Amino acid sequence: MSALLTTWRAWFGVFVEWERAGGGGVTARYRHVRRVIQGAGVAPAAELTPLSWRRLLGGGCPLFLLSQSDLARLKLPSALGATSRTSMLWKQPPNFPTHTCVSNSVMNALLGMDGMRAASGYKNLYDTPVYEWPAAAVTFFDHAVDFFLLEADAEGDNVQVGSSTVPGAGRGVFARRLFEAGEKILPFWGTLVYEDLSVAALSKDAAEKHRVYGSGVSSTSATRWLQTSAEVITSQRFWSKRHWHPGHTSVASIDVATKHCQYHCSCVKDEEYIVWLVPSTRCAAGMVNDGRLNKTPGCGDTEAEAAKRMPNVKLGPRKFPVDSTFDITRADVVHLVVTITITVGEELYLHYGVGHTALRVSAV
Numbered sequence: 001m002s003a004l005l006t007t008w009r010a011w012f013g014v015f016v017e018w019e020r021a022g023g024g025g026v027t028a029r030y031r032h033v034r035r036v037i038q039g040a041g042v043a044p045a046a047e048l049t050p051l052s053w054r055r056l057l058g059g060g061c062p063l064f065l066l067s068q069s070d071l072a073r074l075k076l077p078s079a080l081g082a083t084s085r086t087s088m089l090w091k092q093p094p095n096f097p098t099h100t101c102v103s104n105s106v107m108n109a110l111l112g113m114d115g116m117r118a119a120s121g122y123k124n125l126y127d128t129p130v131y132e133w134p135a136a137a138v139t140f141f142d143h144a145v146d147f148f149l150l151e152a153d154a155e156g157d158n159v160q161v162g163s164s165t166v167p168g169a170g171r172g173v174f175a176r177r178l179f180e181a182g183e184k185i186l187p188f189w190g191t192l193v194y195e196d197l198s199v200a201a202l203s204k205d206a207a208e209k210h211r212v213y214g215s216g217v218s219s220t221s222a223t224r225w226l227q228t229s230a231e232v233i234t235s236q237r238f239w240s241k242r243h244w245h246p247g248h249t250s251v252a253s254i255d256v257a258t259k260h261c262q263y264h265c266s267c268v269k270d271e272e273y274i275v276w277l278v279p280s281t282r283c284a285a286g287m288v289n290d291g292r293l294n295k296t297p298g299c300g301d302t303e304a305e306a307a308k309r310m311p312n313v314k315l316g317p318r319k320f321p322v323d324s325t326f327d328i329t330r331a332d333v334v335h336l337v338v339t340i341t342i343t344v345g346e347e348l349y350l351h352y353g354v355g356h357t358a359l360r361v362s363a364v
């Protein structure tokens with residue numbers, strides 16, 4: 001980790017210089033977004049639909065969700081340079097401290113870098129709305145390699161990201177300490193996704209109907225988040241239950257073929273939407289692999305090895321209460337929970353669900 005910090009300290013110096021020389025413009029983009037919002041006459045942030053993620057993200061992440069009509073008025077696609085099909089906006093409400101929208105471990109790692117604070121001139125990042133961050137600080141976040149921030153997040157959660165024991169599965173998550181069965185460990189944090197649940201949206205070509213209105217927690221790169229989200233979402237189908245909480249839509253993500261509930265649901269005040277949290281690419285919880293056999297030809301995985309990789313974590317409450325007590329802001333909604341004691345160095349395995357289409361895994 002210290003080598004990483006040294007490297008990043010050096011890179012950060014380069015970014016500072018680059019921004020000073022006028023090479024950036026990220027902060028200008030935030031200001032532009034703010035002007036567009038104000039110019040469109042949209043209600044001030046405080047009046048937009050609030051959804052408190054404080055407890056969900058440990059340190060808290062107050063996000064304000066814009067309704068579709070707000071978005072239409074904002075003409076976001078052109079404002080943010082996004083495609084016509086999908087637009088996205090992540091907006092930190094003014095007056096909320098910045099650290100509340102960045103995972104604590106990421107923020108600590110950032111602020112812990114000697115010299116970075118001084119070099120960029122930001123002394124009070126915690127209390128500054130993100131669009132008022134000095135350009136250098138914003139640029140750092142914008143360009144910081146996911147790997148570094150992911151590492152920081154993992155370290156804060158007592159895990160390590162490394163080459164998975166599942167051949168051909170890329171990186172995976174390993175315990176840095178003993179995790180006891182029953183412990184609530186890694187939280188999910190990331191991108192908010194809404195979907196129009198109209199019949200048309202659920203018909204063929206449904207993947208094209210997804211709308212992504214949240215972008216990465218600390219990212220300013222719309223494209224990066226668009227890709228991340230799309231990759232995750234397109235393997236999912238959504239199923240809506242609208243009846244138990246008048247005025248709200250409560251939704252589970254369901255594998256349509258198997259009716260297997262794979263993810264969690266949420267309540268928002270607008271019947272048209274669902275909200276779903278796609279883990280950030282910097283979120284360690286989102287890096288946990290499924291231990292089942294990787295059937296990709298030539299990857300080298302074997303039934304015998306796969307049999308040893310039993311799931312040892314699961315998603316928080318698998319079943320959300322089918323009543324009005326369900327609350328997305330509860331911290332335990334999107335955590336991983338240990339099911340079998342995990343010793344130091346062991347990889348975490350999560351059963352992604354029966355019929356998971358993103359994996360060429362066995363159907364066990």
Ligand SMILES: C[S@@+](CC[C@H](N)C(=O)[O-])C[C@H]1O[C@@H](n2cnc3c(N)ncnc32)[C@H](O)[C@@H]1O
Pocket residue numbers: 164166168169170171172286287288289290291292293294295358359360361
């Ligand atoms: C939630 S991500 C896990 C992190 C991922 N391994 C990485 O390096 O980014 C899920 C992806 O991991 C890979 N993966 C996880 N478990 C797998 C398995 N048992 N067999 C093959 N690929 C797997 C697939 O590419 C899948 O889309």
